[in-house]
Amino acid sequence: MSSDSAPGWAGRITVRALALALALALGLAGLTALSGHASPPLSAALAAVSTSQIGVTPPPMGWASWNSFASSIDSDVIKEQTDALVSSGMAAAGYQYVNLDDGWWQGDRNADGSIAVDTDLWPGGMQAVADYIHSKGLKAGIYTDAGRNGCGYYYPTTRPAAPNTGMEGHYQQDLETFQRWGFDYVKIDWCGGRVEGLDQETTYKAIAAANKAATAVTGQELVLSFCEWGSGLPWNWAAGYGDLWRTSTDVILWGQTPTTGMMLTNFDRGLHPTAQHTGSYNDPDMLMVGMSGLTAAQNRLHMGLWAISGAPLLAGNDLATMSTATRDILTNPEVIAVDQDPRGLQGVKVAEDTRNLQVYGKVLTGTGKRAVLLLNRSSASASMTVRWADLGLTGASASVRNVWTGGNAGSHATSYSTTVPAGDAVLLTVSGTEASGSTYEDTTTATTPTFGAVTTGAAGTKLVDITYANGGGTARTATVQVNGQYTSVVAFPPTGSATTYRTVSVLAHLGKGTNTVRFAAVGGGTAPDIDAIRVQDIPGTNGVALVGAASGRCAGLERNTIADGSQAILWDCFGGRNETFSPTSRGELVVYGNKCLDADGNGTANGTKVIIWDCNDGTNQKWTLHSDGTITNDLSGLCLDAEESATANGTKLILWTCNGQTNQQWAFD
Template sequence: MAGLTALADRESSVPLSAEPAAVSTTQAAVTPPSMGWASWNSFASSIDFDVIKQQTDTLVSSGMAAAGYRYVNLDDGWWQGDRNSDGTIAVDADLWPGGMKAVADYIHSKGLKAGIYTDAGKQGCGYYYPTTRPAAPNTGMEGHYQQDLETFQRWGFDYVKIDWCGGRVEGLDPETTYKAIATANEAATAVTGHKLVLSFCEWGSGLPWNWATGHGDLWRTSTDVILWGQTPTTAMMLTNFDRGLHPAAQHTGYYNDPDMLMVGMSGLTAAQNRLHMGLWAISGAPLLAGNNLATMSTTTRDILTNREVIAIDQDPRGLQGVKVAEDTRNLQVYGKVLAGTGKRAVLLLNRTGSAASMTVRWADLGLTPAAASVRNAWTGTNAGSLSTGYTTTVPANDAVLLTVSGTEASGATYENTTTATTPTFTGVTAASAGTKLVDITYANGGSTPRKATIQVGGQYTSVVAFPPTGSASTYRTVSVLAHLAKGANTVRFAAVSGAATPDIDAVRVQGIPGTDGTALVGTASNRCVDIDKNTITNATQAQIWDCSGGRNQTFTHTARNELVVYGNKCLDADNNGTTNGTKVIIWDCTGGNNQKWTTHTDGTITNNLSGLCLDASEAATANGTKLILWACSGQANQKWTLT
């Protein structure tokens, strides 16, 4: 186990000279989320060379390419499922004169990158859900993983979206399947020398935020934001936004994907389009436009190409925004840590039907109360320099998007004092449970990114990418958001099998106080109230599990007497139950009394609707014991400590 030295950082009273010389404050830029255009939302299966050529040309002529939209992605419908005798894909020459290489070559000739589509199973989505063309069988890649990936690479494609319709119907395991595809992609690259960006599209069904980082470059976190033939709504974008917030999974070039943009599609107002862009930007989501570029209005183009909004999304630190306040139900404040010192983006989201005054507090963002400069990203105007926070009026069902430049709050640096390149840091201390900013100082003298895993306590392991630093003695930092328990935590780094490792020298940990919460620890079990496997699905029953400090074990006890997990799910008495044995589940917060709880000095927690106690069923203490409501008995399985 590696030794460490804990050091206060630059904002503390410890002199700067006390920091080890190797600890860096120079941030390495990571690969930003993908930007471009995808065919499905506007064309469904009706794509051919003429459609792709038109959209490619317009991406350039509209100024979108110059604003950063560089991928042109063919979705379902490009292939009708035929294969040659050797198993290679047979292309329809009527749809694609010159073949698919000609398509990729044309896109490349415009200075852009090309994307293509497949399915992890035997059949693609167009077979099960035909839209503008008849169902075509055998449009998946199962049984041909490396062969098809080599084909895509030889054609010159740079990106592949891998859907899950066939995988779901066949009952394949998402994690096993997509990791096998990632391995096949590496093997194909070893043959062709050309690597594909991997977009995993299994809709969040296999909880990819627990395992996809470092295997896929992006992964869908929910079902489609819009189905073919539907009219887009604000509710659609909010649903996918909520389901896409998994901050510990998103870092160093790997991204949660809430799906393609609906901006510019018929049915949305300019205000709704701006809201949509703001939601995706604060979450650092891939920006893949789905509108018909050839017919878009000037207003739509200006929304899609707003450089300050794009800069928030594409920020080189590569982190996701997190909810830092909800003083009043459905008046939500999100903060995103940006590159640089004291830099934040803020989204003030009003989900109510009336205009409302909203405030962002600097302290919630991990800044000091000192004066900070505020700028409106949409209008490009400065809102002044203000101490403590900023207040403004936000229209109904809308948002205000800001950038803030202030002073970083203090943190603590833990220095590796051993020769281990991937050390273990013990005693990483947090004053409260919550999401923390962790800057990792490292050196990578190679010419390509190196990988190592990070794990906090008993939480899921995540792969971190470390870009080259120029030499083995030049140190830079990359950042992750990690969930820490109150008190001492252990942060482990480990080598990735077969990969060269970076030299990890130190970690700096800083709180984001607006995310702070408490763990509910059972008196009988000494285990924490837990949502199994970071599941976000409504009606998931709560349980007890070994305490790890994870986001699925951190609850905010609001002034409204709710116990909120993940920032948007309330602990809930199932179906307004008031009888013994009622399941305790998670559900979207509604303000109902079945989602309100009272803590008592004797350690019990009662549901406000029923008066029954939060109870570990059958007085069991093992991992996985489910939580229910039961008449209060004073037993230890009904007593909890909030820490």
């Protein structure tokens, strides 16, 4: 984009005023179909998306040992918890995994390199443990590390540090061992990997390949839980390799008392909606529900946060001693249904009209179906409103149901409001009328086509329904890529025949104007036959690109990093979530839904870094847009500047005395 795109505003316009204008513009901007694209009649699947949607593998549900027992696990503990999972009704509610975490293995190997098991802890060996779990109709999970040593070696808790508790050098051998023992799931930690300086993406993809190789020998494949704590930005690469991946450090460390702040931190760090789809899930860590120190309201909040984000539900409390109230929270069928929705998507933030009063919406299976979380992060009770338009619904009347109370809240046109207590949330389901979208049909003979002119009225997260056929007996995979963003491996379950078309859904981030959506086969595998895509706006996620006049490049965050303190840079405009900023009425420029563009350390000197940080109402996070295209920081009065007038990809953004140069001129596009 050139500086010709810069609006010719007269006078001094604040970001607050621009936000109001943007809201009006985005309300009118729709998605337009490909001009002149000659298409055959739409398939029956596209004509009736609600009936053609195919269910995908839901996020795992179960119980994991670490939060309550740390390293103090043995056969008796696991059997007791397995029995309690069944007797409590949790198994019947959908909790199916019993996962052994760190501490089960003391690090010894046999002469052939295979794992040696301490039979004092595990009489009969690990296969006997898996057999017992299976005998109760459940599935068994186990733990290892990507490096030479597991976390218990570096951070011993209830047992002395045991060396050599990782799988490095034994990837396929150990995975075959787990499979032969009968385990169904493996969590692969990163303590050894971090200490050794291994590369996260390379290492975990190698483990995924080893899992497939092991399966070719044993016939049993393990669910892979990557646990590198978000350190390698797995939302960019893990889908299609891991079934779930941690997006943050542990929600609670051994010996700590659980707090609301802990769950909110991991919730925020786990929101990467374009990475989560078709059986691949962001993992904000195990649940703390039922652990000592949390009230019933906090437990409900915790479940609501994980449910709206479609997170794995792995309970971490002591099941044998939990209260009836805890059990009822963990087994609430309507909350579980929100989490386990067969469409497999993540919720996204769609509104924050007032600081800390946040509205999240999750697209559910069916037409016009949404889950909504009204999250009050403030210290006072407040009335909160969800607008249907923000969710991608029309303003027609929609029925509302309170998930926790199980009560219907009536039918409401345009929006719904209710009071939310301080530090709490209300979880709703909404049934309304789906807004219109645009359909793009493949008219080529390609199995994995490119849709070259997908047009949007505003940058933001879009719902993309992909119509395809898979006549095979197992899921097939293909990559999807929007513009120059990261590719993602999407799974396409069988449809019954090569001429039966169904849809799966992903969330994709598209830029304003024309976008290219590419599909491609994965490796030498057989790809599904992709027929069409339907693209629909979720207006509450919409924002603008911040385009430099000198460079024509966009302000953004390198590699989709979310870490506080990350410096903003210039990069080619790809329409990614890391390049989309939402101007607020408070004068902020918000990216990722919860990070504000910020003058580092409240700096007011030339050269101050422009970074992202949790939004906190600081004056250093407020900005004013001027009619000449400059943007000044409200604290310092300095201009947003591309360092040293550079225009290349990777140029860092700083604050500098306003000087009229084009490296300080920006367009909101």
